[in-house]
Each structure stands twice: as C-alpha cells, then as structure tokens.
Amino acid sequence: MADVAKLAGVSRTTVSFILNNVPDTNIPDATRQRVLQTARELNYMPNAQALNLATGKTMMIALVVRQTSEQMSGDAFAGEFIRGVTGVIEAENYHLVIHAAEPDARESTYGKLVRTHKVDGLLISSPLVNDQEVKLLYREETPIVLHGAPDTQDIPSVDVDNRQGAYMAVRYLIDLGHRRIGHISNAPFSYASSSDRLDGYCQALEEAGIPYDESLVLAGEFTASSGYEPMRALLDLPNPPTAVFVGSDMVALGAMEAIRSRGARIPEDISLVGFDDILYARYTMPPLTTVRIPAYELGRSAGDLMLKIIRGESLPGTRILLPTELVVRRSTIKCPA
Template sequence: MAAREAEAEPAPGARGRITITEIARRAGVSVPTVSRVVNGRSDVSPQTRARVEDLLRQHGHRKRVAASGTRAALIDLVFNDLDSPWAVEIIRGVEEVAHTAGVGTVVSALHGRSGDAREWMRNLRARASGGVVLVTSALEPVLHEELRALGVPLVVVDPAGSPAIDAPTVGAANWSGGLAATGHLLSLGHRRIGLIAGPPRLLCSRARFDGYRAALENAGLAVDETLVVPGDFRPESGFAGCNALLDLPEPPTAVFAASDQMALGAIEALRRRGLRVPEDMSVVGFDDLPEVRWSAPPLTTVRQPLAEMGKLAARTVLRLTRGEQPDSPRVELGTELVVRASTAPPARHG
C-alpha cells in the first residue's frame, strides 16, 4: 500500500502541464476527442490525433496504457486522511475485492490540500489506474473533469457533498443511525442529550444530526442548540466537545458522539473529571470500530458496515471498467444499534 508515488518523468522538452480541457481548447477539438486520443481509441482522424498528441507531449501528458491487456490493473483508493481506524476498515474491504479480482490497490491521502490532489492526479495519469474510489473527500471540479476526460471510472464513498460529476456513490443509513442512537438514550429516560457533531461539510454528518433532531422531535423535545457542539470525528474534538458540555450550567445526562473516536475522547474527558460512564453520563458512538468493544466500558454505538462499503465501491468500479452500469447510482447500506455497557438510565439525585 503506497500513500504517494514519484511523479512520472515529463517528456523531453515538456512545458508546464495543463489540463485536458486546455489541451482540447488549443487543439480546437472537444474534451471527449482528447480523451479518445489519451485512451488509444482508433475513432479519431490521423490529422487530429497528431495535433492532440503533439500538445500532449509538449505539456508532459502520457497516453494511458492498459497493463497486461486488463482494463483495471489498479484501483486508486483516495482519502482525505489516513489517521483513523475507520479508513483501515474501508481499505480492508476494497483490498479484499481487488485481491480476488487480481487487481492492485494504490492508497493515497490528500489532506485537503490542492497541491496534494494535483500531484495525485499526475501520478494517476502515469500509472494508468483503472478506476478511483474517493472516500469522504472532494476534488476540485477541474480534476473531476480530467478523470472524465481520461475515461477513469469514479465511485464516491460517503460523499462530502453533491459530487461535481455524475458518479455512483456508496454510503450508510446515517439518518436512521442517528435516530436509533438518540432514540436509545431517550428510551432509557434521558431528556438532556448532548451531540458532538461531525464536520458540517460532510453529508454523513448532516444526516446523523438530522436523525438526532428527528428522535428528539418524535419525543416532543426541541433541539437545545447549547447541547450541540462541533467535532471533526477525531478523539481530540470529542474530548474538547465533552468538556464544553460539562461546563454548561446544566450539563446533559447523555452524549451522542457522531463517531466512535469522538466518543472515546468524550469518555476520556469524563474520566479526567472523576466522572463514571454510564453512572454519571451515558455515551453513544457511531461506526462500531473494532477497538470500541474493548474500551472501558465497552461502547454502545451504531454499526455502519465500513468494510462492506469498501467492497461494494470496489465491485462498482470494476463493473464500470467493464463497461457495465451499477444497479443504482446511490446505495445506502443499513446501520444497526449495538448496545453495550456505556449507556444506562440517568442517575437519580436527591
């Protein structure tokens, strides 16, 4: 598994690299025509092919060559970050399908930086990847356009927002997961339930928050905005968010953290204040990462099928490389509440 690869050596005398769209403009042809040249298609006139290939050489683009006659010798798996067990579960699913199909996997992290995304695109062009699985990340529209021009199939897992191009997506039932997590706490008798939310730019975060709100409304309760604190899915934000909730004049009796890692951070914040879980505060997470069954106490959480999401994304990419279409452009796999020892009825004082 490789996070980065060296950039392919540019063609001799190559000028600065420009986009496929700009190549098309300078050649006086359409983007699909450039795509046909890049992918070695025969349905282009010799004069047009020569003009486009000359521009491609001048600007350091290489024609894509399929390895061993296979449309998909490699799958590119792209994350924003790789510092989470969540990412490992997705990788595990993708690699299982890829290994069975005899396809390699290249794993990259973009870290939200434009420069890293452009370097990844340069490397993708050099290695002639068969398809891309993009996970909870976003590419600039111009890079989406280049993928399309290169004829590289794209599948998005947990899209950050509406995909910039028409691409199949794979996700989990985040809304029903948020509903189940909050509903569980309500069923135990909690009425002041805090939420440590995920990044609002992500659709999955917004859906979990909407599920939280719907559960409260179903119980006749309005969302108390003071009980909703921001997070970024990392333990540190769970720690900070829980401390912010504990500092309220009337802290909540339970917390729904929109990721397991934030839930573990919240439990550590409670421990450092001498508070017990679930006796003093109940905590629910989201993901069901392998380690949370061994936390102290074992974490009640919403299981989303991360490895299965990776498998489905990889299968979809492989179908697209064979010219087949997915059964549905948007697939949501089910979530499930897993009750362990971190939740209990609220403590009765006095």
Template sequence: MMRRRSPTAEDVARLAGVSRTTVSLVLNGVSDARIPPETRQRVLEAAARLNYRPHAGARHLVRGRSEVIAFVMRQTPDQVFADAFLPEVLRGLSDALREANLHLLLFPLAPDRAPEETIRLLQERRVDGMVLSGPRFEDREWLERWGQETPVVLLGHLANSSLPSVDVDNGQAAAMATRHLVRLGHRRIGLITNAPLSYTASYERWLGYRQALEEAGLPYDETLVAFGAFTPASGAAAMEQLLKLPDPPTAVFVASDVVAFGALQVIRRHGLRVPQDLALVGFDDVPLSAYLDPPLTTVHLPAEDLGREAGRMLLQWIREGRPPTSTIRLATGLVIRQSCGAGGGA
C-alpha cells in the same frame, strides 16, 4: 543478479512448434479459432514449462485497458478513525475487483496538497477507474471532470456531486443511536459531532439526531450540541463545554468513537460514572472501542462492505460503459455494550 529476460509468447511458440498467433489464441481461449486439442495441449505444455506470463504492459498497450484501479486516499493522517478502517475497506474492495482481474494502485493524497500532481499520475497510468476515499469539498470540480472520462466511485459523500458514491446511512444511524437513548428514558440528550457541520457526514448525523428528538417530542436545545473535530482532544473540549452547563445532559451521543475517547476521559476526570451519571453512545465501532472501560455502545460501520460495494459499482460502470446513477447507503447496526446503560453482563 543479472535480471534475465522473461520468456515471451515467441519463445512459447518456438518450443511448441507453432506461430505466436496460435499461442495467443490458445492462451486467451479464443473460441471461434478452431484449434485441435492436441495443438492446444502442446502450447499449454510449452507455456507451463517456460513459466510464461504475458507482459501486462504490452497487454495494456494493445488492449487499451490497464486493468488497474486507482485508490486515492484523501484523509489527513490525524483523521485516525478513517485510518482504522482503511485496511478493511481495502480488503473489501480488492475482493470485489479480483473477479475482474483488476488491481489496486495506491495514491495517498494529503488534503493539504493540490490534486494536480496526482491527476497527472493517474492520467499517465491510464487507470481503468478510481475510488476516492474521503472526498473533500474542494475536490468536486476536478472529480466531475475526471468522471467524464473515467469511472469514479466515491467512498464517502460529496455534496452536489452527480458521481456515484457509497456511504453509510448517517442520518438513519444517528437517529437510531439517539432513539436508543430516548428509549432508555433520557430526556436531556446531548450531541458531540464528529466534525464541523460543513462535513456532510457530520451534518447528516446532526440531522438524524434532531429527527430522533423530534419523533420523541423532545425539544432541540442548541446548548446541548458541541462540536468535535476528529480527535479525542476535540472530544474532551466538547465534553468540558457540556459539563459546564447549569443543567448538563444525562446522555450524550458522540458521533465518532475516537472523539468519544476524549469525552470519556473528561467525564472520568470530573468524577462522573458512565453510564450511571452520564450515558454515552459512539459512532464507528472502531476495533478497540469494545475494550474501553466501560465498553462503548456504538454504531457499527461496515467498512469491508463499503469497500466491496464501491468495487461493485465501479465494475458495473466499467462493464456497462455508463455511470450507475445510484448512490448506495449502507444500513448500520447499533452495537449495544455498556456505556449506554442498557448493556448486559456488566
């Protein structure tokens, strides 16, 4: 197990019978250094024979670029839904970064912890950029400051922030989901939010819901709105509240699949059938919501695309040296299954 020293450019140079400089010029393909093909060949062969790999640390030192992007996860462990998409997001992101030879360094940062420690580590690593997934309100200040020195892209939305971000078009999506219920003939349509309205995404979905009602000439009835908070349990409580109403809704848009799971449980406990007695539309298209009974009609969240777009924006910033001012809002689609009552094949 003695860990032997890896070959250096010096070793390659010796084997090829040239100087280390020449090795560097050849391997980096410097074009204005006129190296004749035969020398080039000798160097390449020597490098291959020794299985030479340039030392990333040394390269970082001299080039000033670490070729590393930090991925900071800010969501709580109980925000299950966010978790469900993490792998997809990571795939999209690393896909986008691959072409630029950038790598992802992971920094879990639980929301109940102060960011100082993580900031320190980010600085030590001299990361070339950062993607923050699930920014929180309290993060605004340090993020803005950080953004002065290093490219940052937010995955999700942060109010009053000038940083570029990638998110789903929550308003459009929620309106689309609600419109779908309107089109199916419902007049009393409830809303269970995915989180308190202090969360931007939650607020935007609420706005979309209201907009769709307004378009349809339906009144906004406050009693038909209940608040979830990430978990199925919260969805169950919210649904209980709605079912207790003297005149309960005939359809509910639940702005999170996971929250909808709890809601669905409660509906069943009350002996009601979905969609006959109560129609349901969710949000997120969690991988397993297709396998509920009944399969959940829901808004599809393009997780991999979100990651990929975040990667693209970051690359753009890095390449051009200044932040793209834009904020990207990805459109979503409605996945019509059976919980809304419009489903085929039930």
C-alpha cells in the same frame, strides 16, 4: 510468447488465440494441447505491460486518500476497507494502487493517474466538498466511485447510512427515557458524515417532540483530545444533558476522560453512545455503546460498484448506502430522573 510459438512450431498469432481462448478460431485439439503444453514447459507468463498497451486497460484501480488522514488512522477502518476492496477486485485480476492525495495541492494529483493511463478507475475517499477535478474527470467518463461524499452529485458513491445510524443511536437514548441529549460530532459539520449524523440526531429528537437546543450540539475533530473540551462544556451547562451521542468512538474517548475529570460517572450520571465501533470500544470503562460501521462490506461494495462501472453495467447516479448496527454495551442506562 514468440518462444512458445517457435517451440510449438506455430505462429505467435496461433499461440495468442489459444491462450486467450479466442472463439471462432478453428484450431484442432492436437495443436491446442501442444501449444498449451509448451507454454507450461516454458513457464510462460504474459507481460502485463505489453498487454496493457495492446488492450488499453491497466487493470489497476487507485484508492485516493487524504494525506492527513485522522479519519483513517483512528482505527482499523482503513485496513478493513482496503481488505474489502482488494478481496473483490483481485478476484477479477484488478489491483489496488494506494495514492495519498496532497492535502491542499493546487492541482489535484490523482487526475494524472488516470490521464496518464496508470489506472483505470478512481476510488476517492472523503473528497473535498467542492472538488472540481472530480466532476471534470467524471464528465470525461472516468470510472469513479466516491466514499464519504455528500449526496449532492450524480457521481456513483458508497457510504454507510450515517443518518440512519445516528437516528438509531439517539432513538435508543430517547427510548431509555432521556430527553436532554447532547451531541458532539465526529468532525466539523462541513464533512458529509458529520452533517448526516447531525441530521439523524435531529430527526430522532423531532420525532419524539424534543425541541432542538443548539447549546447541546458541539463539534469534535477526529481525535480523542478533540472530544475533551466539548464534553466539559456540556457538563458545565446550567442544565447539563443526561446523555450524549458522540459521532465517533475516538472522540468519545476524550469525552469519557472529561466526564471522569469532573468526577461524574458513566452511565449513572451520563449515558454515552459513540459511533464506528472501533476495536477499543469494548475495552473502555465502561464498554462503550456504539454504532457499528461495516468497513469490510463497504470496501466490497465500493470495489464491486467500480467493477460494474468499468464493465459499463452500472446505472449513472448509483448510490449505495450500507446500514449500521447499534451495539449496546454498558455506557448507556435508563434516564434516572
């Protein structure tokens, strides 16, 4: 910048004024053009580090994800979510820093990110249920957006409407005539997504006057293999379900294998609905009916909300819930009985 100033025959201050379009500064057009021209000639690029120090902003936002992210690696969700976030924030000249949170570190490692002024805000995916650090940072006015967190806090958050999605799926099975409907969750019920999906399942049953039978509800744990045993257990019941709502397509893969291993047919003997609409869902045999999650849009919402918070435009306690969509394929059929 000093070079530009010298070459254009003005002070550094003037160059700064011109390049930043500072208002109320009487600079004649001749000078302005001359400075802009020499800046172009010298291919001047502002030093972001100095700019950060002067303005106090880093123009960086961190996406904090769990290290052992079975949730993430299961499908294209992470990639799409990230695409959504970067799409929004890079348009405003922010950048995304990916930060792998230690799975069970005593002291959270992401607090340092904002306390050392490495990033301006935190996008935290699937925070631990009772993470005190998050609440502390929030009270310190750190811009924070949560994803996949329970709704108990007033910290801004985005998520997919898990309850509504599950409700839709189970409601669909009920409409097909099924009355005995099992459920295998995507994850242990301590996770917000699992318990919300269970809620939707229960709500649909209740609305249809079907009593809740806890022997029909079992927990999966992210992976396909975690769906195998629960499904076998359901099939071994004296009065097995005619349909099962699985809280995750990956887990449903294991369930399908279990069904095949028993010689039962999908959907003739048992209807199956998954959740997520992973890429493979349309290539299973038969193609899997499932609930689509708008991962890209979720990323956009998260990024957008973060920018609003940083600009101070956001109301406290904002929670954005994106609707899901039922994708009917061929793993579901009218209840035969």
